[in-house]
Amino acid sequence: MPSGTLRRVAVVTAIACAAALTACGDGGLFRHQYEYEEELYLQLDGSVTAYVNASVPALVALRGAVLNIDPRSRPQRDELRAL
Numbered sequence: 747m748p749s750g751t752l753r754r755v756a757v758v759t760a761i762a763c764a765a766a767l768t769a770c771g772d773g774g775l776f777r778h779q780y781e782y783e784e785e786l787y788l789q790l791d792g793s794v795t796a797y798v799n800a801s802v803p804a805l806v807a808l809r810g811a812v813l814n815i816d817p818r819s820r821p822q823r824d825e826l827r828a829l
Contacts (some may be wrong), residue, residue: 751782758814762780781799781800781801781804782797782798782799782800782801782804782805783798783799783807784797784798784799784800785797785799786800798829802814802815802821803815805826809829811825811829813826
């Protein structure tokens with residue numbers, strides 16, 4: 747088999763494996779344990795607006811929040827607002 751053909755077969759096999767890993771399972775190759783995003787907007791007058799998009803487990807792990815992390819429980823809205 748020529749080396750070019752062997753290389754193409756290897757590339758196609760690698761692509762097929764990567765596609766199978768990302769299509770099946772619960773997160774593909776890279777699984778993120780926590781969802782957390784923080785956006786800060788600085789205004790010209792010096793004020794700052796912060797938007798935090800996070801899962802409850804991420805707030806507990808990354809910010810030390812005292813919240814119930816049971817996925818079946820209802821969100822504790824008052825505690826979340828206090829954060």
